[in-house]
Amino acid sequence: MNEKNTTSRFRSLVNIAIKKFTELNIHSKVVLKIGAIVFLAFLLLALFISISFITGFSFFGEQTKIIEWIVIYSFRFWVMLVFGSLILDILIKR
Numbered sequence: 067m068n069e070k071n072t073t074s075r076f077r078s079l080v081n082i083a084i085k086k087f088t089e090l091n092i093h094s095k096v097v098l099k100i101g102a103i104v105f106l107a108f109l110l111l112a113l114f115i116s117i118s119f120i121t122g123f124s125f126f127g128e129q130t131k132i133i134e135w136i137v138i139y140s141f142r143f144w145v146m147l148v149f150g151s152l153i154l155d156i157l158i159k160r
Contacts, residue, residue, distance in 0.1 A: 108139075
């Protein structure tokens with residue numbers, strides 16, 4: 067019984083998120099898409115660097131911190147763009 071309640075709450079939350087996303091301004095949607103593309107590009111870069119470390123063809127001389135920094139800072143950039151697009155949408159609608 068409790069699982070159905072949790073599932074229905076989750077579905078209602080997803081429906082609200084979908085409704086809010088479809089109501090976003092075009093500029094906010096563009097910022098969200100740019101953020102997703104940049105995040106994916108940096109994740110692919112981190113994957114390429116990690117594969118080059120594994121195969122021994124490394125460009126950075128065994129500095130594995132670079133992979134961690136790329137992932138963390140690209141995620142931070144994506145989060146800032148998400149919140150920025152939401153704030154932009156709120157400011158444009160007022």
